[in-house]
Every structure is written in C-alpha cells, then in structure tokens.
Amino acid sequence: xxxxxRSETHPGVESYGEVNRDVLxxxxxxxxxxxxxxxxxxxxxxxxxxxxxxxxxxxxxVIGLNNPVSWGVxxxxxxxxxxxxHSGTLISAxxxxxxxRWRQSIYRAAEAMTVFAVMTAGLFPxxxxxxxxxxxxxxxxxxxxxxxxxxxxxxxxxxxxxxGTYFTVSATFFVVGMxxxxxxxxxxxxxxxRKKLYTLLSFGWRGSNDEWRHFTRAYLYLAAxxxxxVLSVHSVVSWDFAVSIVPGWHTTIFAPYFVAGxxxxxxxxxxxxxxxxxxxxxxxxxxxxxxxxxMCKLVLLTGMIVFYAYITEFFMAxxxxxxxxxxxxxxxxxxxxxxxxxxxxxxxxxxxxxFWSKKIRINIAAVFTITLFINIGMWFERFVIIVTSLAREYxxxxxxxxxxxxxxxxxTAASFGWFFxxxxxxxxxxxxxxxxxLKEVLPAPLRFGRRHKAVSEGTAx
Amino acid sequence: MSGLAGVLGVFDGxxxxxEAIEKLRAAGIKRITAYSPAPDHAIEHALHxxxxxxxxxxxxxxxxxxxxxxxxxxWTSLDWPLITGGKPVIxxxxxxxxxxxxxxxxxxxxxxxxxxxxxxxxxRKPLVVYDPSFSEDRYGLYVTxxxxxxxxxxxxxxxxxxxxxxxxxxxxxxxxx
Numbered sequence: 091x092x093x094x095x096r097s098e099t100h101p102g103v104e105s106y107g108e109v110n111r112d113v114l115x116x117x118x119x120x121x122x123x124x125x126x127x128x129x130x131x132x133x134x135x136x137x138x139x140x141x142x143x144x145x146x147x148x149x150x151x152v153i154g155l156n157n158p159v160s161w162g163v164x165x166x167x168x169x170x171x172x173x174x175x176h177s178g179t180l181i182s183a184x185x186x187x188x189x190x191r192w193r194q195s196i197y198r199a200a201e202a203m204t205v206f207a208v209m210t211a212g213l214f215p216x217x218x219x220x221x222x223x224x225x226x227x228x229x230x231x232x233x234x235x236x237x238x239x240x241x242x243x244x245x246x247x248x249x250x251x252x253x254g255t256y257f258t259v260s261a262t263f264f265v266v267g268m269x270x271x272x273x274x275x276x277x278x279x280x281x282x283x284r285k286k287l288y289t290l291l292s293f294g295w296r297g298s299n300d301e302w303r304h305f306t307r308a309y310l311y312l313a314a315x316x317x318x319x320v321l322s323v324h325s326v327v328s329w330d331f332a333v334s335i336v337p338g339w340h341t342t343i344f345a346p347y348f349v350a351g352x353x354x355x356x357x358x359x360x361x362x363x364x365x366x367x368x369x370x371x372x373x374x375x376x377x378x379x380x381x382x383x384x385m386c387k388l389v390l391l392t393g394m395i396v397f398y399a400y401i402t403e404f405f406m407a408x409x410x411x412x413x414x415x416x417x418x419x420x421x422x423x424x425x426x427x428x429x430x431x432x433x434x435x436x437x438x439x440x441x442x443x444x445f446w447s448k449k450i451r452i453n454i455a456a457v458f459t460i461t462l463f464i465n466i467g468m469w470f471e472r473f474v475i476i477v478t479s480l481a482r483e484y485x486x487x488x489x490x491x492x493x494x495x496x497x498x499x500x501x502t503a504a505s506f507g508w509f510f511x512x513x514x515x516x517x518x519x520x521x522x523x524x525x526x527x528l529k530e531v532l533p534a535p536l537r538f539g540r541r542h543k544a545v546s547e548g549t550a551x
Numbered sequence: 552m553s554g555l556a557g558v559l560g561v562f563d564g565x566x567x568x569x570e571a572i573e574k575l576r577a578a579g580i581k582r583i584t585a586y587s588p589a590p591d592h593a594i595e596h597a598l599h600x601x602x603x604x605x606x607x608x609x610x611x612x613x614x615x616x617x618x619x620x621x622x623x624x625x626w627t628s629l630d631w632p633l634i635t636g637g638k639p640v641i642x643x644x645x646x647x648x649x650x651x652x653x654x655x656x657x658x659x660x661x662x663x664x665x666x667x668x669x670x671x672x673x674x675r676k677p678l679v680v681y682d683p684s685f686s687e688d689r690y691g692l693y694v695t696x697x698x699x700x701x702x703x704x705x706x707x708x709x710x711x712x713x714x715x716x717x718x719x720x721x722x723x724x725x726x727x728x
Contacts, residue, residue, distance in 0.1 A: 105688060106588055106589075106687060106688035107687055107688045110686075110687045110688070230623060230627060237631065238631060239627035239628070239630060239631065240627075241635060242623075242624035242627065242628065242642075242645055242646065242649060243635060243636065243638050243642045243645045248645070248648045248649065248652075251648070251649055251652040251653070252648075252652055254652075254656075255652040255653070255655055255656040258656060258659075258660070259655060259656060259659045259660075262659060262660065262663055263659070266663055266666070269672075270589075270686070273686050274588075274686035274687065276686075277683035277684075277685075277686045277687070278683070278686075278687075293667070293672040293673035293674065294672060294673050294674030294675055294676070294678070295672070295674070296586060296674065296678060296681050296685065297586045297587055297588060297685050297686060298584050298585065298586050299584060299585040299586075299587070299594060299595065299598055299600065300584070300669075300670055300671075301670045301672065302587065302590040302591075302595075303595065303600055303603050303670075304603045304604075304605050304665075304666045304669045304670040305590070305666060305670060306590045306603075307602075307603035307605040307606065307666070308603075308605045308662050308663060308665065308666035311605065311606065311609045311658075311659075311662045312659055312662055312663070315613075315655045315658050315659045315662070316655075316659075318651075318655070319652075319655045322648075322651060322652065322655075326648060326652075525588075525686075526588065526589045526590070527589075529588055529589035530589050530590065534564075534565040534589075534591065535563060535564050535565065535688050536564040536565065536566045536567075537562065537563055537564025537566055537567035537712045538564065538566055538567065538712065539566075
C-alpha cells in the first residue's frame with residue numbers, strides 16, 4: 091500500500107488486521123487479578139443472596155420498609171440500574187441513527203452494560219415484594235387459577251411491560267449485533283471451548299454479501315425500535331411515581347426529567363467502566379480523548395437538563411402555593427434527609443459544570459473522578475425522590491424517618507457485585523469492542539491504492 | 552455430476568474486489584457471492600443488490616404487536632369487568648403504553664427472525680468456501696461458473712488482482728448461471 095489512510099476518530103489504528111489483533115487479545119487467558127476481581131463480585135452476590143434469603147425466611151421486617159415508606163433503597167436501586175442501562179442504548183442505537191462517528195469502539199461495552207444493568211434492575215422489584223415467590227402474578231398468563239388478570243390501568247404493570255420489553259430487545263440487539271464479531275473470534279481462536287462457543291453464537295456467519303445486506307437492514311430497524319423504546323422505559327418508570335398523588339412525585343416533568351437523568355448517569359457509568367478497561371488492556375488507540383470529549387459534552391447537556399429539572403421542581407413547589415407540595419420540597423432541602431439532597435445537587439448539578447472546560451474533558455483522570463461523583467449523585471437523586479417524598483406525605487401522624495437496614499445495604503452492594511460479575515465474564519468471553527463496525531469507519535484495505543468511484547462515497551472515512 | 556463447482560478468489564483490497572465483480576458481471580456472470588470483513592456499500596452497488604426484505608417482517612411484526620397491545624388489555628378487562636379508581640373498564644390511554652411496548656417487542660423480534668430467514672442463518676454446513684481471513688482483512692469472491700467457463704473465470708479473477716484463486720470440486724449445480 092502506498093499511502094496509509096487514517097481514520098478521523100481513530101488515528102492510531104492503521105489496518106483492519108490490527109483491529110482484530112487488538113480486540114481479540116482481550117479473549118485470552120485472564121490473569122490472577124481478574125479472577126480475584128471476579129471472586130469478589132461473586133462473593134458480593136453470595137452475601138446478597140444470604141440477605142435476601144433471610145428476608146424470605148424471617149419476613150419483610152428484616153428490611154427497613156414500613157408505612158409510609160414502603161419504597162426505599164431497593165426501589166432506589168431499581169431506578170438507578172434502569173437508568174444506568176439507558177446510555178448503552180443511547181450509544182448503540184440513537185448515536186447510530188445520528189451517524190456519530192465516534193460510537194463504534196465504545197458501543198459494545200455500553201450495550202453490554204445495558205443488558206447487565208437491566209438484569210440487575212429487574213431483580214429489585216422482585217426482591218422488594220413481600221412475597222417474591224409469587225412475582226409471576228404480574229404477568230398476564232392463562233389459564234389463571236385465580237380467574238384474575240393483572241390491572242392494565244396501573245403504572246406498575248406498564249413497568250412490567252416496559253422493562254420486560256427493554257430487556258428482551260436490548261439483549262437481542264446485543265446478541266445480534268455481535269454475530270460478525272463472534273465470527274471473527276471464531277476464526278481467530280484455537281482454544282477448543284471457545285471455538286465451540288463462538289461457532290454456536292456466530293450462527294455460521296461468513297460475511298457474505300447477502301448476510302451483510304439483511305444484517306445491516308435488520309440492525310437499522312432494531313436501532314429504530316430501540317430509540318423510542320429507551321425513551322419510553324424511563325418515562326414509564328417515572329410514571330410509577332408521577333401517576334400517584336404523593337407530593338414531590340405528582341408532576342408532569344417527571345418523564346423527560348427521568349430520561350435525561352438516566353442518560354446522564356448511564357454515560358457516567360460507561361466512562362467509569364471504560365476508562366480502566368482502556369488502561370488495563372492498552373486500548374488507548376480505540377478510546378481516544380475525542381471519545382471522552384464527545385461523551386463529556388453529552389454528560390454536560392443531560393446534566394444541565396437534570397439540574398434545570400431540580401430547579402423547576404423547587405420553583406413549581408413554591409409557585410403552586412400548595413402547602414403539601416411546598417412542605418415536601420422544604421423538607422427535601424432542610425429536613426431529615428437534607429444531606430442526601432445536597433449530595434445530589436452538588437454531584438449532579440455543580441460538579442459536571444467542570445465539563446465546560448475542554449482541558450478537563452480530555453483529561454482522563456479528571457473525567458474518571460467526575461463520573462464517580464455523578465454515579466453517587468444519581469443514586470442519591472433516586473433516594474431523595476423516593477424516600478423524602480414518602481416519609482412526609484399529607485398527614486403528620488403518618489410521618490416516619492426511614493433507615494435502611496443491613497439487609498438492604500447488603501443487597502445494594504450485591505447488585506454491584508452481580509453487575510460486575512456479568513461484565514467481567516463478558517469482557518473475557520465475548521468481543522468487548524466491535525470489530526466489524528470499527529472497520530466501517532477505518533479506511534478499507536486497497537490493492538492498487540486507487541479509490542473506486544463508489545468507494546469514496548461508501549464506508550471509508 | 553461431479554466437477555468444478557465453484558471458483559473462489561481471495562483479495563486483499565476492496566478496490567480489486569469491486570473491479571473483479573464488475574469484470575465478472577460484464578462477462579455475463581451473475582452468480583457471485585462476495586465475502587467481506589465489514590459491510591461495504593461499494594460492493595453492494597457493484598453487485599446490484601435489491602433492498603433487503605427484512606422490512607416486511609418488521610412492519611408485520613410491529614403492527615401485530617400494536618394490535619395485541621390493544622386487544623390483550625381490552626379482552627382481559629372485559630373478561631372480569633372491574634371498575635377501579637373510577638376509570639373506564641377499557642381505558643385507552645393506558646392501553647397505548649402497552650400497545651407501544653408490544654409494538655417494539657414484536658417488531659424487533661420479527662425483524663431478527665426475518666434477518667435469520669432471509670440470510671439463511673444459522674448456516675450449519677461446514678464452512679468449505681470460506682477463509683478465516685474474511686473476518687479479518689481479506690475479501691472473497693465465490694463464483695459458480697457456467698459449464699466450461701471455469702478457466703476463463705480463474706483468469707479473470709487473477710487479472711483483477713486476486714492474491715489467491717481456489718477451486719471447489721463437488722456437485723455441479725444443474726442450472727447454468
């Protein structure tokens with residue numbers, strides 16, 4: 091080849107072959123540190139299973155929920171993890187439709203995060219049920235021995251459909267999008283169990299023109315489905331709150347407020363996860379400063395929407411001249427949970443403002459630190475919304491201060507263990523960076539160095 | 552009848568691949584399968600491919616989902632009509648949410664089904680006419696030659712810049728290309 095053409099977004103990556111080598115080396119034999127991390131994650135899951143088991147055997151009194159705070163840390167975790175999931179779909183579907191040229195290297199990890207975060211989130215409504223063994227009463231199945239159907243007019247059932255659809259569609263999108271890359275892994279590997287696994291999961295993919303033709307179309311339509319879906323899911327989650335009449339919940343801005351918050355927290359989590367991976371596996375050429383710059387801008391945008399929503403909530407409480415609403419928000423800022431509210435406002439409203447500076451956006455260590463604060467802030471946002479509103483409802487004789495017990499805290503820690511357990515396994519078993527899509531934004535290999543008239547309009551950048 | 556079933560040319564550049572496709576088509580050969588490491592519009596154009604039929608599956612699945620999303624809550628609510636919260640038994644605004652989610656669910660799943668059916672996946676036969684480098688950085692053209700034109704195609708592929716030409720000996724398909 092006479093000249094080496096460079097991709098605009100990945101200037102350090104020279105050839106198709108290099109992509110295969112760099113990405114597929116992640117699928118090697120992991121070292122002891124990896125297994126130590128995995129063991130920690132599994133141990134956390136075990137601790138959570140113990141706490142949940144105690145709750146099942148002893149009863150719901152093991153957790154701190156009671157009237158009026160019947161939703162506490164467990165539902166906080168549910169909303170937190172569903173929110174985390176959202177940015178994966180944003181990067182894999184919405185940015186795909188917008189033809190963002192920096193998404194290719196990062197979307198697979200983000201998509202994996204989506205699937206595992208929904209798997210984590212989905213546990214919580216079940217864990218938090220008083221009688222979790224009959225969770226299937228939520229599903230419309232037939233024949234039904236109780237001769238009853240679920241109430242389709244209730245937001246909790248909308249949630250079952252929204253989260254169920256979200257998990258199914260994002261998992262499908264994830265698995266289908268990976269087929270060509272698994273084929274690449276299949277062709278490269280020599281380890282027998284990997285060969286078998288990849289042969290199975292690659293569906294016998296050969297990269298023929300017919301396969302690509304139908305694949306790319308299907309991928310486009312899946313992205314087109316996933317885009318409104320992701321916006322609907324957190325809207326429906328927000329209606330779990332907004333459709334009730336609890337002061338602090340009953341507002342019309344909840345849907346866009348939750349969606350922006352979800353994308354905000356999810357993008358922060360993507361960066362929290364990708365930055366160490368980039369460092370450990372030496373993938374600096376694939377996750378460049380440009381990627382982090384672009385994601386930080388999105389964080390800044392969504393963060394400002396969220397902060398604006400906080401201010402609107404406080405303003406509307408005052409402007410409505412409604413006593414319970416005003417009291418709820420006064421209590422939020424200065425009541426018994428004042429610290430949670432101020433953590434939320436600082437981490438989500440103030441700290442992300444640092445991203446106005448380009449110097450900070452491309453400083454990876456700074457970005458990592460800020461994203462940790464955002465993760466913490468967004469967890470507290472959900473805590474504030476759920477707990478402060480319930481602890482001070484309309485009637486003062488019902489007021490109560492909720493404190494999570496050891497069981498809830500253990501299950502919360504376990505949710506991180508559960509999430510990272512899946513993520514760690516994924517990282518070493520499936521291609522964590524998309525091989526085929528990266529090639530779409532790299533210059534294609536040329537034999538004669540001539541660009542065909544059709545090529546120049548095609549895929550190479 | 553056993554004989555020359557196909558010719559496979561391996562290319563190390565997309566430009567040479569497209570040139571070969573155009574030469575083959577100019578020579579009147581239409582049964583070409585192109586292998587590439589990434590989807591490539593230029594190859595698609597050169598092969599004059601029709602638009603994928605996946606969209607039929609997508610729309611049918613999506614509309615089935617919408618219909619189900621309205622029908623299921625309506626039917627179940629009428630099965631045991633119970634007024635709760637002073638709302639109508641058939642509460643359309645609430646149904647819209649269910650219908651939306653099921654539109655997406657059915658639409659997405661039938662899209663995938665359509666892709667698998669149309670692309671004939673999973674492909675379960677052994678990968679004979681395939682080279683592992685096709686998933687890395689090589690391109691391949693597999694041509695089913697009309698009887699007696701095998702040599703001509705070999706020559707054509709080599710001329711276009713194939714770095715390797717292989718032949719598949721096996722059952723010859725009865726229908727000429």
